[in-house]
Amino acid sequence: MIFFCRGxxxxxxxxxxxxxxxxxxxxxxxxxDDLLALYPKVNYFLSFPGNPxxxxxxxxxxxxxxxxxxxxxxxxxxxxxxxxxRYPACLSIDERLKNSEQINEVENYLENTKECExxxxxxxxxxxxxxxxxxxxxxxxxx
Numbered sequence: 020m021i022f023f024c025r026g027x028x029x030x031x032x033x034x035x036x037x038x039x040x041x042x043x044x045x046x047x048x049x050x051x052d053d054l055l056a057l058y059p060k061v062n063y064f065l066s067f068p069g070n071p072x073x074x075x076x077x078x079x080x081x082x083x084x085x086x087x088x089x090x091x092x093x094x095x096x097x098x099x100x101x102x103x104x105r106y107p108a109c110l111s112i113d114e115r116l117k118n119s120e121q122i123n124e125v126e127n128y129l130e131n132t133k134e135c136e137x138x139x140x141x142x143x144x145x146x147x148x149x150x151x152x153x154x155x156x157x158x159x160x161x162x
Contacts, residue, residue, distance in 0.1 A: 021057070023049065024067075063129070064088045068114065071097040079149055082106055082142050087132040089125070105145045108135050 022032065022045045032045045064081040071094035078099065081088055087108040092100050093115060100111045110128040112121055143150050 020044070021046070023047075023054070058084050058086075061086055063132075066090050066099070068093045068097070071099075073098070074102060075099050078103055079146070082137070082146075083139060085137040085139060085142070087128070087135050089128070106137070107141070108132055108137050 020039070020041060020043045022043070024045070025047050027045070029045065032043055036043050058081075061084070064078075064084075064086055066075050066078055066081075066088065068091050069075060071092070075090075078088065078090070082103075085108075088103065088106060088110070090099055090103055090109060090111045091114055092111060093113070103109050104111060110124065112124060114121075116124075143152075147153060
């Protein structure tokens with residue numbers, strides 16, 4: 020499991036490593052070329068809660084790879100849950116649920132999306148106003 024994040028104390032990862040049956044790697048910032056080289060190898064993307072009124076723009080980047088996505092949230096009004104729920108391989112998990120409930124949801128999801136890959140055309144169809152071509156057209160209209 021690889022975490023790319025800033026501002027998380029390494030002791031948090033050390034605690035997680037104690038009971039994890041794999042390897043947990045944590046990294047702060049990495050060069051974009053290195054990051055883009057990793058994305059195709061990823062099995063699942065996980066997005067942690069943040070500002071509930073701000074779209075997590077990285078999620079669009081993740082979806083462009085067609086991989087399954089798990090959105091964690093802790094606020095019922097989180098705009099990301101509403102926005103990304105249209106993505107067919109998205110699971111939204113309320114962090115306030117009991118651990119046992121979260122585990123069951125995630126286990127079922129992982130089993131059902133093992134080899135899942137959403138083609139990019141489907142992502143474009145679901146988010147037509149959020150594509151590169153949509154932004155290019157908007158800039159052309161403005162200019």
